[in-house]
Amino acid sequence: MILTVTLNTALDITYRVRSLRPHTSHRVSDVIERPGGKGVNVARVLAALGHEVTVTGFAGGATGRVLRERLADTRGVTDALVPIAGPTRRTIAVVDELSGDTTQLNEPGPQVSPAEWAVLLGSYADLLAAGPSAVALCGSLPPGVPVGAYAGLIRAARTLGVPVLLDTSGEPLRRGVAARPDLIKPNADELAELTGSHDPLRANQDARRRGAQAVVASLGAEGLLAVTPEGRWRAAPPTHVHGNPTGAGDSAVAGLLSGLVEKLPWPERLTHAVALSAATVRAPTAGDFDRAAYEKLLARVSVTAA
Template identity: 50%
Template sequence: MILTVTLNLALDVTYDVATLTRHATHRVQRVRQRAGGKGVNVSRVLASLGQETLATGLCGGPTGDLVRKDLHKAGLSHAFHTISGDTRRAVTVVDDDATVFNEPGPLVHPAEWSLFQAHFTRLARSASVVVFSGSLPPGLPDDAYATLIGLAGGAKTIVDTSGPALGAAVAAAPSLLKPNARELAETGLSPAGPLVVSRGGEGMRAMADGRCWEARPPEVLTGNPTGAGDAAAAALAVALRDGSPWEEALRDAVALSAAAVLTPVAGAVDHAAYRRFLSKVSVKEVPCPW
């Protein structure tokens, strides 16, 4: 089982408006709500690939109830730990493109964090790979992912986050770091790997065992890039579990990520495009470091 961890879970809310105008009043034409958070999206992609997955993290309040209901409706296995604060919303206002407002998330109390560690330790025992995704809610220490990596037992670990949480995770030596290029640059760190860095439309680079690879997507894609990184994390989790060679893992991550761009919602992939892209992604070894 691949366990995904979303500590700063979200209810993704989408508002359709005619045109967003700063300092104006808008009539929202349609409201859509969906369980969100990067780890949840990784689990969605894994489930759609037929992979066994379980989503965990912190969930609370009336918004948390809406997230749980939506996960249930989607048939996605989940075991979130309940906290007293209300799960945040991420509001996306869509006119001809997306404008996003990310709430900071609920304050997590130290006792809740301790209880989650115990909950996580139990779940990790059944996991072959654990994927840690996204930001940390207020109240959690920067080294929250580092702590959980220490509790993951024999499971392999992937970290996809940014800022101080990414910096602290590097020190805990997860099986794989998967930041995007900007997020990694912002930390000022140069981790020695294993590392897969996503570079938007230019594809991804990997560094592992003193070797480096670069993979480019099969074509220039236009669509919704929001869930592309989460699709890549899903592919890499499967590759880690199966012990695939890094070249193959990178090819798979780029193909699945590109197939995610073609779908309008994060957590979904265009499976026909994925199969087509697999044979078209070019991977080459490049000198280290980049």
């Protein structure tokens, strides 16, 4: 079992409008709702790849109820979310029919009480004791969760010898890295914010010095740059992939985790991650991946020493 932790889960809502024009009124032609938050997205992709996944984190309110109802319908995903009083946030993606461009509105998330945080820590300890093959800690922290939260969760996993991946940003990333996670997957902006360097290779090396045992940076259309104890690689899709990049980073995380628990060599892990990521950009629904494209892309990802 792979465990993903999403402290700030979300009900992701996609609206289709003709063209978003500020300060006017719009009739939404199409509404899609689905469970979200980075760790939930990672879990959905892992489940689609055939892994058993357990999701934890917080869910509350009417939006939390909808999230959990939808998760219950997702085969391969076990819901271990901790109920809280505050409502799970919504994210709204407004897609223009004319341009295909997306405007994003993200609610901040519920206030989490110290008692609720304590319940999550207890539940997390129980889930770790069940012996997951890996843990992924994903996304932003809701209000009320201590900024050093991920550092504590990383230490608990490492104590039990469970490999742990961290995918977050800002101060939670900075604090988390110091707790020596096995792997971080920042994008270029997150990596630059962490290290102060806009040179990806230099920044990856700096992030390792700060504590991360391996760093896989996602560089958008250029693919991934990995700096690991076993070597350094660049992995790139065959051509520029057109489509919606929403969820591409989460699919890359799922590919890395899948490769990790299957003990694949790093170049193969990166190949899976890049192919999944590109197949997500190509999929018609944001955050899903196009399985046929994924399988074709696997043979066409280039991995080179960096």
